[in-house]
Amino acid sequence: MVKKGEKKGRFPLVGAHMSIAGGVWKAFARGVGEGCAAMQIFTKNASQWEAPPLSRTDVLRFREEGKRAGIFPVFAHDAYLINLASPSAALRARSRRAFLEExxxxxxxxxxxxxxxxxxxxGSGVDAGLRRVAESLNWVHERTQGFSAVICVENTAGQGTVLAGEFGHLEGIFSGVKEQERLGICFDTCHAFAAGYDLRGAEGYESALSKMEAAVGKGRIRIIHANDAKGELGSRLDRHEHLGRGHLGLGCFRRIMNDPxxxxxxKILETPKEEDGLDMDLVNLEVLRALEGASRVPARLLEKSAGKVREAMKGQA
Ligand SMILES: [Zn+2]
Ligand SMILES: [Zn+2]
Structure with a gap:
């Protein structure tokens, strides 16, 4: 059983989205505390357009702490206000500038x-939306020549007029982007399930991944958001649940953890952080690790709440 702050090896490559409150570099100490091998962060406040620029000290400190923590890779997630598909030229321009800054x-x-x-x-139509996203990504690529950070397009729950619930939309975006080698996919399990891809059984899991491959090609998935789903299959509900406690269940995560x-x-958690005063990242990461190498979901992880893991971790957080 992993205790809070215990040093973890690099594999399995699991982690969580970590807060940058108090300074970007502070995410690493938090990540170490949860036993993250990899991590995701916002590089600024995700619900605002503007942010003070990163100072040289911020950057140096971040790189130093990263080395010390041994957490790699680290991905950023963009701000929620950005809409590169918007039919409004003004909002699209603002979104492009904000995304370029990110x-x-x-x-x-x-x-x-x-x-x-x-x-x-x-409301402007799927095809027009996909075209605007692709054009915006080309615009960003032109201004970021030589960058090593890759843009990872995330599949969504497909709620309302949100694009990329269907994997076919991702094909629409990729086919319009000139420098496709600079594009990857972020695969979110909750979103895929909510969008109607049944990842619960072996067949559905394979079928969803072959649909993804058919859309964007092999080996495109660069990061996985490991989230269970509060909503049912096809519900279009973008609500993340603790692993094993949603409608998706642990089978999908077992397959992911053992998929060469x-x-x-x-595999990055974006699940709720706390419950009854218990640090739930510790619990959910332990669940992912326990699924690695398992030929079926271990009984101690069942009972809906990843029951015994959770019990065992009480008092440790
Ligand atoms: Zn996600
Ligand atoms: Zn989500």
């Missing part, structure tokens, strides 16, 4: 990639 921040910090939501067409295609792909 790419610059990610690159400065030495991050591996920037996860982005493709956006919403807000994802050995080097970080």
């Amino acid at each position: 790419m610059r921040r990610a690159e400065l910090l030495g991050l591996s990639g920037l996860v982005m939501h493709p956006g919403a067409h807000t 295609r994802f050995r080097d792909v970080p």
